[in-house]
Amino acid sequence: xxxxxxxxxxGGILGAIALVLALLLAFVNNITKERIEKVNAAALQQGLFxxxxxxxxxxxxxxxxxxxxxxxxxxxxxxxxDANEDVIGYCAVAKPGGYAGEIETIVGVDLSFKITGVNVxxxxxxxxxxxxxxxxxxxxxxxxxxxQWQETSPFAVTKDGGDVDAITSxxxxxxxxxxxxxxxxxxxxNNSIYGSSIAEGEIVDGKYIVPAKExxxxxxxxxxxxxxxxxE
Numbered sequence: 001x002x003x004x005x006x007x008x009x010x011g012g013i014l015g016a017i018a019l020v021l022a023l024l025l026a027f028v029n030n031i032t033k034e035r036i037e038k039v040n041a042a043a044l045q046q047g048l049f050x051x052x053x054x055x056x057x058x059x060x061x062x063x064x065x066x067x068x069x070x071x072x073x074x075x076x077x078x079x080x081x082d083a084n085e086d087v088i089g090y091c092a093v094a095k096p097g098g099y100a101g102e103i104e105t106i107v108g109v110d111l112s113f114k115i116t117g118v119n120v121x122x123x124x125x126x127x128x129x130x131x132x133x134x135x136x137x138x139x140x141x142x143x144x145x146x147x148q149w150q151e152t153s154p155f156a157v158t159k160d161g162g163d164v165d166a167i168t169s170x171x172x173x174x175x176x177x178x179x180x181x182x183x184x185x186x187x188x189x190n191n192s193i194y195g196s197s198i199a200e201g202e203i204v205d206g207k208y209i210v211p212a213k214e215x216x217x218x219x220x221x222x223x224x225x226x227x228x229x230x231x232e
Contacts, residue, residue, distance in 0.1 A: 044093070044106075044121075045058075047093075048080075048106060048108070050117060051091060051108030051116055051118060051119050052088075052091055052108040052116050052117065053117070054080075054116075055081060055082065055088060055089070056083040057081050058078040058079065058080055058091060059079040059203065059206070060076065060078055060206070060207045060208070061079060061208045061210055062204075062208065062210065063210035065190055065191060066187055069182065069187060070154070070180075070182045071096075071097075072095070072097075072179050072184075073095045074092055074095075074184055074187045075093045075094070076092065077090065077091070077092045077093075077187060077188060078092070079198075079208055086196045087193065087197070087198065088110065088111065088196070089108060089110040089116060090108070090109055090188040090192065091107065091109075091188075092106070092107055092185075093184070094106075094181070094184040094187075096176040096179050098172060098176040099170075103173065103176050104120070105118065105119070105120050105180035105181065106118070106121065107180070109188055113148065113149060113185065113188070114146060114147065115145055115147050115148075115149065115181075117145060118144045118145070118177075119141065120141065140165070140174065140177075143165065144181055149181075149185040149186075149189075151186065155181055156175075156178060157171065157178055159175075160175065162178070164178050191210060193210075
């Protein structure tokens with residue numbers, strides 16, 4: 001009988017230890033998660049101001065068509081606001097895939113879609129001393145400043161026929177960031193709003209709610225009182 005009780009007793013002790021460890025891990029994870037979120041939020045704000053120095057604050061845009069241009073994921077888009085609550089430009093966060101993982105790239109443009117700045121954050125996994133230089137290589141990111149983006153001739157590194165000089169020994173990272181700039185601007189261009197003022201009620205819970213786009217009538221159709229009919 002004792003032979004049966006001993007394994008059960010040992011199993012109970014191990015189970016209790018596992019439960020305590022699980023609770024401790026959950027507690028630590030909850031604390032670190034909150035701290036990580038605060039650090040990431042502060043880094044994001046710092047990056048936004050780095051690409052749009054004249055802005056007073058930024059408003060997230062909710063309902064934008066972020067898409068996946070140039071093989072790049074664009075996560076977020078913001079309205080850049082001045083102290084008078086007027087829109088002075090846009091910012092977007094792109095995450096192109098580099099040599100070792102995603103490279104978080106923040107891009108800012110003014111209302112004429114001239115680039116105000118490009119910032120590669122420290123949230124990346126590129127090779128130290130090579131691709132990771134994108135985070136502190138102002139010479140590389142300054143190549144985009146004050147330039148006008150054109151859909152018909154997007155930015156490209158010199159090895160791809162463009163005029164963006166890649167970081168030495170880090171062509172893959174340079175190409176990824178360049179594609180991130182293209183993707184971010186295309187998304188901002190597709191989701192820009194008319195004018196510089198925001199109508200009352202368009203800001204909800206601190207976010208700008210993008211009005212839903214209505215379907216354009218196809219050729220041979222007229223929209224009348226909610227109905228669609230063919231032309232006679």
